[in-house]
Every structure is written in C-alpha cells, then in structure tokens.
Amino acid sequence: MSELKLHILGCYSATPRAFTNPTAQVLEIKGHLFLIDCxxxxxxxxxxxxxxxxxxxxIFISHLHGDHFFGLPGLLSTFRLLGRDAPMHVYGPKGIKEAVVTMLRVGHAWTNYPLIFHELTAMESEIIFEDEKVEVHTIPLTHRVYTNGFLFKEKEGDRKLDINAVLNYNIDKCYYQNIKKGKDVVLENGEIIPNNLLTNDPLPPKSYAFCSDTSYNETIIPIIENANALYHESTFLEPHEKLAKQTGHSTALQAASIASKAKVKNLILGHYSTRYNNIQVFKEEAEQLFKHVELAEDGKAFTF
Amino acid sequence: MSELKLHILGCYSATPRAFTNPTAQVLEIKGHLFLIDCxxxxxxxxxxxxxxxxxxxxIFISHLHGDHFFGLPGLLSTFRLLGRDAPMHVYGPKGIKEAVVTMLRVGHAWTNYPLIFHELTAMESEIIFEDEKVEVHTIPLTHRVYTNGFLFKEKEGDRKLDINAVLNYNIDKCYYQNIKKGKDVVLENGEIIPNNLLTNDPLPPKSYAFCSDTSYNETIIPIIENANALYHESTFLEPHEKLAKQTGHSTALQAASIASKAKVKNLILGHYSTRYNNIQVFKEEAEQLFKHVELAEDGKAFTF
Incomplete structure (x- = not known):
C-alpha cells in the first residue's frame, strides 16, 4: 500500500537557534523525495x-523570507561537492534565481549539474509539477510577501485486478494491463465482460498540503479539501491573534478551523514563534476545534 | 593584563555536517569581538x-567560498530581527557586497541598521581597521580564489608608571599621563628627569594571525612573525601533500613549518578535511617541526 512519509527538518519561525531549525521538510511520495523550504x-x-x-x-520554496530559503546556496554547493550530475529543479517565487545564482557565482560555486529554476508568479492555484504518479499544485497563501503553499497529490492509480474473476473467465494475461486501465474484455465467443466484474476500485489517492506562512485564509479550503495531512502554520496562540493578523500569520485555533472546514484527516502544526517555551499548548488550543492534531518537531517523521 | 580570547565556532572544511561546522571564529581583543569568517x-x-x-x-571574511561566508545573509537578517541599530562593518573580497545585498533584498530582509562593506582587492598586506588600541592587517594568502588572512594586533600600550620613582621625585599627578606617554619631566629647579627613570616598558602587545585557506606560502612569514598565536589551516596530512598543493591548501607539517619560521608562540591547526576521522594525527604531524601545537575544535576557546 502506498504511504506518504513526511520528515520535519525544521519547524520554527524567524531565526535558527541553538536547538531549533527554520522551516524545511522532506516528503516521500511515490518514490520522490521532495524538499519543501530550505x-x-x-x-x-x-x-x-x-x-x-x-x-x-x-525543491519547493514557499516564499522568499530568509528562514525559508537561506539554506539553499549552501545545499546546492554541497550537491556540487558531492559530485552530483542529475538535474535539480527549484520551484519558488520570482527572484529566487537571481539570489541563488548571485551567491553561487560570487562564491565560485556555480554548479556542474543542471540547475533549473521554475519561478512562480501566478495568483491562482496552478500545477507546477506532474508525472505519471504525482501532481504538485500551488496553494496561494496570504502573507507579507508573495507566498505559495503546495499540495502534493498522488494520481488515481490503476484499478485492482480481481484475480479470481479473471481466472474464472480464463482471460489471457496479455489483457491484464488494459483491464487495470478500466477496459472491458471481449471473449472469443463475442461475450463482453464489463470491467467492474474484473476489477476493484484502486486505493484512494493520498495528498499532503503544506501551508506556511499564511494568515487565516478560507480561500485555500477548496484546494486542500480532504487532504490526508495538512501542515498549517501556527506561529501564534489565540492571545496573540491580533499580532498574527498584523504579521500575516495564524494561530493554532485558526489552523484547526481551516483543517476542520477542509475536512482534512490530520492537522500538523508548526512554524512556532520562538516566544513560546512549550509547544504542547498549540495542540491543546487546536484540539478545541479539531480532533486529529499533531505537533511538528525537528527530527520527527509522520506517515500517513 | 590584557588577554586575547579566541572562540572556535567551526573549523572544518568544505561542507557543514551533522556535528562539524565550517569556518567561523570570534576573537576577543581589547574589548572588541571580531567575527572571522561566517x-x-x-x-x-x-x-x-x-x-x-x-x-x-x-566581520572579516577571508574569501568567497561558501564554507566561509554562506552564513552571512542569515546572520545579518537575524541582527535585524533582534532590533540592532548599531552599524555593522563587513570586510571581505570584492563581490561580497553584491552577493549579500542581493540575498537580503530578494529575501525582503534589508537591514534597518547601517551595513557598511569594505571590499578588499589589494595584493599586498594593508591595514583595514585601526583604532586607538588595535590594528587589523590583511595577510595575502595563496588559494584558488582571492584570499586574505588577518593579523589582529594590539597597539603598543602606554609605558608603566614606576610609582615609587615618581613619588621619590615628588612629581605632581598631573604629569602622570605625559610620563606614561614617554615624556621626560622638568622639575621646578630645572633638573630633567629622563622618562626611563620613571617608567617601565609596557607589556608587549599581543597579536593573532588567522590564515585560512592557503597553500604553503613563506611570503606571509614577515607579516605574522612573533604572533602569540597563529591559526594556520591544515586541510590535509603529508600523504596528501600533492592534493593540498593542487587545491590551494596546506598540510599540518607545512603549517608547522610556517609557525616555526615565523617564530610564533602557538600554532592552532584547523580547516581539517572531512576525509579524516581522527584529528589527533594533525597534531602529531605538526609536532615533528613545532612544539606548541593546538587543535582547533568546534566550541573550543583559546586564551593567550
């Protein structure tokens, strides 16, 4: 069965500190390792x-604040030092190419592998990556600067072959691929066996929505609806709701409200302001509105 | 008595790893905290x-390789987030301003404190900072790109008043300042008391030489002569002497040779290649030629 695995590399806001890291995650989905923020x-x-x-x-970069992309020049140089030759795709707001390329050029670290920038400017959700198994959509967020979250979505898989049924009808193996794609089978005697007698529904495709940084914004709900997991920033707690609004951030309760309205299966909180000593309180606040709340922590992994 | 204190923040070459950091040091000298590489x-x-x-x-940056300056944009943004308003001076090779300013501009992190770049291009040693107590000289190094080491040097202090002597001659306190500056005293009867009867030599001024990265280069010897401490890179050990030369680096033995010829008091090794598991071997190699060898380690501090 297909599983998504999310590795939290850093989930604190503003600046790296002695024992907490700014935003970065790795999502394992259908054989891909996607790095989200850096x-x-x-x-x-x-x-x-x-x-x-x-x-x-x-690599997907949500927005151009230092705590979300200042690790990029170093990481890209390290890829070079490690002898990489495979292409690297970087998706992020317009400007990212200029900043990274300038650092690499001045730092004599221009890459010897193809480094391809996909600069984003759209204000509406768009598909920015797609292959036969996965799609990545942007989630336009509301922050102080141009910001996108990302929806990582498995594509609908093949139908599941009902092996007893196909053996019963004595169907040749060479038809299996077509059956899995949903086709009916015509037997030698001309009889048509409809696909639904030979297959079962595939597993529902899974999805993961990453939303950092954003103020409370209901327009994202249709995009992230029913996601298996939603990472939604909760920089602040409710007593700082006004500050959240001013700075383009959300409270844990607001994150829970979005999770609830979007009917996601799990809510993962993160991007905590370093003013709070105890992140457990974020969970308690969110649980007032939504049941399945998890706390991101540096080094933690989630499977869903 | 005046002391220099050197904090090693990172002393490994190439890339940050799980438990080792790229080059950065802080030197405490005469009330200054100088950050060296970042x-x-x-x-x-x-x-x-x-x-x-x-x-x-x-902040003094030796050269524009990522492992020596990629921490700068993040540090400068953090200064801003911490509400800094005091000016910050950054000394480093031409190009550093473009790279840092581009990252800060694109990252919406332009500073609200004065950020002053002093771009270096000279091929000869020059004084790049000076106040009443300290001078900083560049040490032109030989690396793959334009690189300077830095010599941090206390200025000669005032002469030490011999309090018994001045009391003996019944000299008024108002002359003390001039005496410390080396002036003779004319008594009321016209008699001249030469300064050397009233004072002792001041403590010898201390100095610290930072030399990373460089291949073996004897031209630096006159600049760093007699330094209290020399940090000299030893990226490699003697079996890799050829590789050291090719990449513009030194071996531990070569560092010791420079230390010995420059008659410095202490040699601190660092900038170890991450190919070696045991840094103790660097010390053993250097001790073949020089007695006072110390190993830099992340988090270690030296006082001299």
Whole structure:
C-alpha cells in the first residue's frame, strides 16, 4: 500500500537557534523525495535524518523570507561537492534565481549539474509539477510577501485486478494491463465482460498540503479539501491573534478551523514563534476545534 | 593584563555536517569581538557559545567560498530581527557586497541598521581597521580564489608608571599621563628627569594571525612573525601533500613549518578535511617541526 512519509527538518519561525531549525521538510511520495523550504542549516538536518542527498531532485520554496530559503546556496554547493550530475529543479517565487545564482557565482560555486529554476508568479492555484504518479499544485497563501503553499497529490492509480474473476473467465494475461486501465474484455465467443466484474476500485489517492506562512485564509479550503495531512502554520496562540493578523500569520485555533472546514484527516502544526517555551499548548488550543492534531518537531517523521 | 580570547565556532572544511561546522571564529581583543569568517550555521554556533550578538561590530571574511561566508545573509537578517541599530562593518573580497545585498533584498530582509562593506582587492598586506588600541592587517594568502588572512594586533600600550620613582621625585599627578606617554619631566629647579627613570616598558602587545585557506606560502612569514598565536589551516596530512598543493591548501607539517619560521608562540591547526576521522594525527604531524601545537575544535576557546 502506498504511504506518504513526511520528515520535519525544521519547524520554527524567524531565526535558527541553538536547538531549533527554520522551516524545511522532506516528503516521500511515490518514490520522490521532495524538499519543501530550505532555511539555513537544512543540509545539516538532512544529514542528521540520514536522507540521501542524491534522491532529492525537486525543491519547493514557499516564499522568499530568509528562514525559508537561506539554506539553499549552501545545499546546492554541497550537491556540487558531492559530485552530483542529475538535474535539480527549484520551484519558488520570482527572484529566487537571481539570489541563488548571485551567491553561487560570487562564491565560485556555480554548479556542474543542471540547475533549473521554475519561478512562480501566478495568483491562482496552478500545477507546477506532474508525472505519471504525482501532481504538485500551488496553494496561494496570504502573507507579507508573495507566498505559495503546495499540495502534493498522488494520481488515481490503476484499478485492482480481481484475480479470481479473471481466472474464472480464463482471460489471457496479455489483457491484464488494459483491464487495470478500466477496459472491458471481449471473449472469443463475442461475450463482453464489463470491467467492474474484473476489477476493484484502486486505493484512494493520498495528498499532503503544506501551508506556511499564511494568515487565516478560507480561500485555500477548496484546494486542500480532504487532504490526508495538512501542515498549517501556527506561529501564534489565540492571545496573540491580533499580532498574527498584523504579521500575516495564524494561530493554532485558526489552523484547526481551516483543517476542520477542509475536512482534512490530520492537522500538523508548526512554524512556532520562538516566544513560546512549550509547544504542547498549540495542540491543546487546536484540539478545541479539531480532533486529529499533531505537533511538528525537528527530527520527527509522520506517515500517513 | 590584557588577554586575547579566541572562540572556535567551526573549523572544518568544505561542507557543514551533522556535528562539524565550517569556518567561523570570534576573537576577543581589547574589548572588541571580531567575527572571522561566517560559514553556514555560524549564528547557531554563536548562540551555542553564548556570544552576545550585539557586541559584534566587525566581520572579516577571508574569501568567497561558501564554507566561509554562506552564513552571512542569515546572520545579518537575524541582527535585524533582534532590533540592532548599531552599524555593522563587513570586510571581505570584492563581490561580497553584491552577493549579500542581493540575498537580503530578494529575501525582503534589508537591514534597518547601517551595513557598511569594505571590499578588499589589494595584493599586498594593508591595514583595514585601526583604532586607538588595535590594528587589523590583511595577510595575502595563496588559494584558488582571492584570499586574505588577518593579523589582529594590539597597539603598543602606554609605558608603566614606576610609582615609587615618581613619588621619590615628588612629581605632581598631573604629569602622570605625559610620563606614561614617554615624556621626560622638568622639575621646578630645572633638573630633567629622563622618562626611563620613571617608567617601565609596557607589556608587549599581543597579536593573532588567522590564515585560512592557503597553500604553503613563506611570503606571509614577515607579516605574522612573533604572533602569540597563529591559526594556520591544515586541510590535509603529508600523504596528501600533492592534493593540498593542487587545491590551494596546506598540510599540518607545512603549517608547522610556517609557525616555526615565523617564530610564533602557538600554532592552532584547523580547516581539517572531512576525509579524516581522527584529528589527533594533525597534531602529531605538526609536532615533528613545532612544539606548541593546538587543535582547533568546534566550541573550543583559546586564551593567550
């Protein structure tokens, strides 16, 4: 059965500190390792989590605040030092190419592998990556600067072959591929066996929505609806709701409200302001509105 | 008595790893806290060593390789988030301003404190900072790119008043300041008391030479001569002497040879290649030529 695995490399806001890291995550989905955001120190966190650098081929950057992308020049140089030759795709707001390329050029660290930037400017959700198994959609967020969250979505898989049924009808193996794609079978005697007698529904495709940083914004609900997991920032708690609004952030309760309205299966909180000593309180606040709340923590992994 | 204190924040070459950091040091000298090089993660190391961010007013960058300056944009943004308003001076090779300013601009992190770049291009040693107590000289190094080491040097202090002598001659206190500056005293009867009867030599001024990265280069010897401590890179050991030369680096033995010829008091080794598991071997190799060898280690401090 297909599983999504999310590695939290860093989930605190503003600045790296002695024992907390700015935003970065790795999502394992259908054989891909997608790096999401890349605050300073992300490469160290990748090493600590023993994530193989060479398996990362796509990096998604939500917005151009330092705590979400200042780790990029260092990581891209390290790829070069490790002898990478596979292409690397970087998706992020317009400007990311100029910043990263300038650092690499001035730092004599221009890559010897193809480094391809996909600069984002759209204000509506769009598909920015797609292959036969996965789609990545942007989730336009409301922050102080142009920001996108990302929806990572498995595609509908093949139908499941009902092996007893196909053996019963004595159907040749060479038809199996077509049956899985939903086709009916015509037997030699001309009889048509409808596909629904030969197959079962595939597993429902899974999805993961990453939303950091954003103020409370209900327009994202239709995009993230029914996601298996939603990472929604909760920089603040309710007593700082006004500050959240001013700075383009959310409270834990607001994150829970979005999770509830979007009927997601799990809510993962993160991007905590470093003003709070105890993150447990974020969970308690969110649980007032939504049942399945998890706390992101640096080094933690979630499977769903 | 005046002491120099050197905090090693990172002393490994190439890339940050799970438990080692790229080059960064803080030198305490005559009330200054000078930050020397700033690899990725330096701000985290500063926090771990409990070094007060606000006391840093001058940053010296040896060269524009990522492991020596990729921590700069993050550190400078953090200064801003901490509400800094004191000016910050950054000394480093031409190009550093473009790279850092581009990252800060694209990252919406332009500073609200004065950020002053002093871009270096000279091929000869020059004084790049000076006040009444300290001078900083560049040490032109030989690396793959334009690189300077830095010599941090106390200025000659005032002469020490011989309090018994001045009391003996019944000299008024108002002359003390001039006597400390080396002036003779004319008594009321016209008699001249030469300064050397009233004072003793001041403590010899101390100095610290930072030399990373460089291949073996004897032209630096006159600049660093007699330094109290020399940090000299030893990326490699003698079996890799050829590789050292090719990559613009030194071996531990070569570092010891420079230390010995420059008659410095202490040699501190660092910038170890991450290919070696045991840094003790660097000390053993260097001790073949020089007695006072210390190993830099992340988090270690030296007083001299």
């Amino acid at each position: 605050g300073e120190g992300t490469q160290v966190q990748l090493r600590k989590q023993k994530i193989k650098f060479s398996r990362i081929k796509h | 690899g990725e993660g330096t701000q985290v190391q500063l926090r771990k060593q409990k070094i007060k961010f606000s006391r840093i007013k001058h």
